[in-house]
Amino acid sequence: MKVLLVKCPRHYQSHFEENSESLALAYIGAALRQHCNDTEILDASLLGLSLGETIARILEEEYDLIGFTVADPTFIESSFRVIGDVRKKGTRSHITMGGHAPTFHYKEVLGVCSGLDSIVMYEGERTIAELVACLKQGRDWREIKGIAYKSNGTIKCNHPRPLISNLDSLPFPARDTLSFLLKHQKETGVVSMSGGRGCYMNCGFCSIKAFYTDPKGSPWRFRGNNNIADEMEYLAETFGVREILFVDDVFVGPGENNIKRVSQLADEIEKRKLKIMISISERVDNINEDLFKRLKQVGLRQILLGVESGSQEILNYFNKGITPQQIQEAIEILQHLDIDVTVAFINFTPVTTLEQLRENLDFFLSLRVNVLQGLLNRFQIYGGTPLGEKLQKQGLVKGRFPHFSYCTPDGRVDVVYEIVQRSLGTFLSTAYELKALERILRIGLFKTEVEGRTQEGDLLRIEKRRYRGLMSQIMKEATEVFRQIIDFAEATDAQNTEKVEKFTEEMIDISASTYKNWLTLIRFFRDFSPGLRSSAAFVEKDLANQRKEIKDART
Amino acid sequence: MPEPNVIQRLSEDVFDLVLNRLIHDQKFRQIFFNDPENAIEGLGFQLTAEQVNALRNLDGTDIPKDMINFNEKLVLCSSSGY
Numbered sequence: 111m112k113v114l115l116v117k118c119p120r121h122y123q124s125h126f127e128e129n130s131e132s133l134a135l136a137y138i139g140a141a142l143r144q145h146c147n148d149t150e151i152l153d154a155s156l157l158g159l160s161l162g163e164t165i166a167r168i169l170e171e172e173y174d175l176i177g178f179t180v181a182d183p184t185f186i187e188s189s190f191r192v193i194g195d196v197r198k199k200g201t202r203s204h205i206t207m208g209g210h211a212p213t214f215h216y217k218e219v220l221g222v223c224s225g226l227d228s229i230v231m232y233e234g235e236r237t238i239a240e241l242v243a244c245l246k247q248g249r250d251w252r253e254i255k256g257i258a259y260k261s262n263g264t265i266k267c268n269h270p271r272p273l274i275s276n277l278d279s280l281p282f283p284a285r286d287t288l289s290f291l292l293k294h295q296k297e298t299g300v301v302s303m304s305g306g307r308g309c310y311m312n313c314g315f316c317s318i319k320a321f322y323t324d325p326k327g328s329p330w331r332f333r334g335n336n337n338i339a340d341e342m343e344y345l346a347e348t349f350g351v352r353e354i355l356f357v358d359d360v361f362v363g364p365g366e367n368n369i370k371r372v373s374q375l376a377d378e379i380e381k382r383k384l385k386i387m388i389s390i391s392e393r394v395d396n397i398n399e400d401l402f403k404r405l406k407q408v409g410l411r412q413i414l415l416g417v418e419s420g421s422q423e424i425l426n427y428f429n430k431g432i433t434p435q436q437i438q439e440a441i442e443i444l445q446h447l448d449i450d451v452t453v454a455f456i457n458f459t460p461v462t463t464l465e466q467l468r469e470n471l472d473f474f475l476s477l478r479v480n481v482l483q484g485l486l487n488r489f490q491i492y493g494g495t496p497l498g499e500k501l502q503k504q505g506l507v508k509g510r511f512p513h514f515s516y517c518t519p520d521g522r523v524d525v526v527y528e529i530v531q532r533s534l535g536t537f538l539s540t541a542y543e544l545k546a547l548e549r550i551l552r553i554g555l556f557k558t559e560v561e562g563r564t565q566e567g568d569l570l571r572i573e574k575r576r577y578r579g580l581m582s583q584i585m586k587e588a589t590e591v592f593r594q595i596i597d598f599a600e601a602t603d604a605q606n607t608e609k610v611e612k613f614t615e616e617m618i619d620i621s622a623s624t625y626k627n628w629l630t631l632i633r634f635f636r637d638f639s640p641g642l643r644s645s646a647a648f649v650e651k652d653l654a655n656q657r658k659e660i661k662d663a664r665t
Numbered sequence: 666m667p668e669p670n671v672i673q674r675l676s677e678d679v680f681d682l683v684l685n686r687l688i689h690d691q692k693f694r695q696i697f698f699n700d701p702e703n704a705i706e707g708l709g710f711q712l713t714a715e716q717v718n719a720l721r722n723l724d725g726t727d728i729p730k731d732m733i734n735f736n737e738k739l740v741l742c743s744s745s746g747y
Contacts, residue, residue: 576684583688627698631687633723634701638675638716639684 111246113149114173114203115139118164118180118188120155130300131156131291133357134179134209134234136283137304141235144281146242151286161188165195173203174245177230177238180209183492183512190223197225204245208234210317211512214493216258218511220265229258232321233307235280237271273324277307278337288349300355300389301345306332309359311393313416314428315456317494318359330360335371339378346384353387353553359416361390362401369401379408387411387556394440395432399447406447411552413444417453417484420473421466424459429496434473441477448574450552452545453477455484458527460501460516467526467596471589480548480581482541482588486530491516522599525610529595533617536625537588543632544581550642551577569641580635584628591617591624679710 117132135151142149154164168176176196178189193205208230212219216229228251230237237256244251252259256271274280288301308322308330319329345351362372379386388405389412402410417437419425425432444451457470474481491498491507491514501507501516508515518524551574558567598613636642675683683705686693697704701720705712712720 576681579688580684627694630698630723634687634720635684637719637723638680640674640677640680642674 111146111148111175111242112171112173113142113146113175113177113242114152114168114171115142115149115177115179116152116164116168116189116192117155118178118185118192119159119161120184120188130302130355131283131285131287132179132181133283133302133304134181136285136287137280138177138179138208138234138238139284139286140281141239142242143284145239146246149284151284153287155185156287156291161191161195165192165199168192168196169199169201172201175204175206175242176201178205178207180207180211182209183211186211186219186512193223193225204228204241204251206230206238206241208238210321210492210494213321214317215511216267217265220258220260227259231256231258231267232270232323233273236274270323273307273322273327273331275327275331277331277333282341282344285345285349288345288351292349292351300353301349301351302355302357303338303341303345304333305338305356305358305361306330307358310363311360311429311431312496313418313430314497314500315418315489315492315495316359317492317498320494320496330363332358332363332371335375335378338375339382339384342379342384342386343382346386351386353389355389356391359391360396361392362396362398364393364396368396369398373401373404376404376408385409385560387553389413391416393432394437397440397443399443402443402447402449406449409556410449411556412450412452414452414454415440415444417477418456419459419466420470424462424466427459427461427497428456438476441479445478450548451479453479453481453484455481456487456489457485458488458518458523460489460497460506460518462518462523463520464522464526464596464600467523468593471592471596475585475589478578478582478585480541480544480585482537482544482585485588485592486534486537488527490514521604525599525602525604526595529599529610529614529617530592532614533595533621534591536591536621536628539625540584540588540628540632543629544584547577547632547636548581550636554642566641573639573641576639577635580631584631587624587628591620675716679705679708682708 115135115138117135132153132155135153139149139151152164152167154167159167178193180186180189189207193207197205204227205225206228207219207223207226212229213231216231219229220226228241230241234256237254240254241251241257243249244254251257252261252266253268255269258265258267260266283304291301308328309316309318310328310330312319322329322331342351342354345354362368386409388409390410391414394415394417397415415437416430418428418430420434420437422433425434441451441453455470455474457467470485474485489497491501493499493511498507498514506516508517551570555567555570555574558564558570595617602609602613604610674680683697686708687697693704696707701723702712702717705720
């Protein structure tokens with residue numbers, strides 16, 4: 111049996127380079143290799159392959175099974191195109207697909223993509239292993255639990271498979287692409303790990319809980335501390351990994367038991383003398399100062415907080431279960447501990463009002479973190495999300511999979527979003543540049559701490575304070591630009607398209623010149639600040655150079 | 666990998682002063698954007714030829730590249746903070 115697991119590139123050229131492996135491919139690959147040694151992984155997205163190159167690579171050999179991973183809808187159309195083309199070229203392999211988007215939209219996906227034989231729903235390791243076993247033995251795979259397929263024009267979906275109760279029973283992910291990542295993104299390649307799966311909450315915008323639903327089991331499972339530390343040690347010893355991003359939606363969780371569990375993980379990391387910089391995601395109501403102080407001692411340097419809104423009404427709408435005050439308190443604790451904070455924020459929702467947009471601006475400024483990206487973010491309708499399903503039932507969703515949209519009751523909010531969408535690329539690009547700069551400082555500082563270079567560390571701490579001053583100023587200017595757009599929408603008839611168009615054109619010009627100015631400031635900081643002298647100063651290469659290097663390496 | 670930027674680093678006091686003016690003084694910022702070399706020298710500091718050259722190259726030339734595909738970028742990042 112020859113198996114190929116594929117992650118396609120997105121259907122458009124992305125601004126953001128992939129800087130981590132696909133853990134989905136890696137986990138599935140490792141699980142399959144327990145039964146089938148001849149399993150290959152093609153992460154075309156990480157390798158920077160075009161669609162044509164991806165198709166050519168797949169067609170180089172005959173496979174018995176080709177599996178596509180589609181984490182989110184931005185990968186689905188390219189996967190359809192690749193599957194369609196390889197079928198046209200005569201591939202007779204069984205083609206399957208897995209991930210959130212195909213799981214929650216199996217009817218649409220099987221309906222549109224005629225070249226697809228099956229969909230592996232939900233958690234895939236056991237299901238795809240059984241699928242391979244069936245194909246190998248010539249048995250009927252249509253009875254397998256957790257499979258959806260089309261039969262005589264009818265789409266069928268079998269019973270879901272129970273979740274894997276013991277995550278430690280899974281083999282470590284197959285790190286086929288890690289050497290490539292570390293070689294070609296020497297200082298910046300982020301190595302991902304999963305400490306658990308699922309989430310105990312049920313936020314309106316998120317499909318994690320629905321994806322890991324098991325009536326008999328917990329919606330949130332985590333690995334044992336030894337198992338996690340073993341993998342960290344393996345990554346450090348085998349690949350020289352110095353930075354790990356835990357992709358878990360919740361790393362610590364609520365209550366004393368979880369504090370104890372994660373404290374014990376910190377003990378294990380310390381006992382093994384692992385000098386690895388760690389990034390995690392967490393809810394604001396799980397930020398415990400003592401625990402995070404301990405986690406910092408063993409490498410935690412960055413955290414993604416699910417903030418989502420500065421408005422209590424919107425937080426309630428999202429079923430987030432937190433308050434703006436809790437958000438502020440959590441960020442204060444983390445800033446006090448000098449742990450970098452990134453926030454996930456959804457500024458536009460189906461019920462947002464102009465007043466709430468203003469409320470968010472004030473809230474942004476009070477946080478003193480880089481939330482430029484969050485200013486632009488809009489709630490996306492994904493299958494499996496409670497809010498997405500609610501809006502579908504209410505008939506408020508427009509468009510077809512994967513291009514869903516909606517209108518807000520206050521049309522002026524849609525005007526703001528339209529202007530923002532067309533004019534404020536500035537914010538997104540600047541957010542990226544600031545993150546790159548912050549990352550340089552973070553890596554540099556961690557290295558100096560690990561290597562005991564106190565003097566250099568002190569210099570970098572000064573640079574970090576300077577960076578925060580610069581970032582806060584950019585945030586202030588950004589909120590002023592955004593406020594102008596809200597003022598305009600409030601004072602203008604949304605139906606006056608001519609006036610909206612004229613204002614948008616003005617904002618596009620303002621945005622271009624603002625970006626040029628911000629970029630100059632950021633580059634001045636990066637290139638002239640006295641503390642960025644160590645190798646950390648050069649970890650962020652120009653995106654274009656990076657892309658070229660990866661392409662050269664590939665060819 | 667060479668360290669091309671080391672030579673052009675400014676000293677603590679010069680960098681602090683320039684950065685502070687760039688953050689808080691809009692008039693200075695405009696002068697700097699138009700002519701960074703003169704802006705810094707106007708504060709009474711002499712620059713090396715390498716520093717002048719590096720200052721002239723600060724201006725972003727990749728703006729058009731960054732501004733395209735904005736709609737997709739928005740969708741792409743809407744559910745992720747990283």
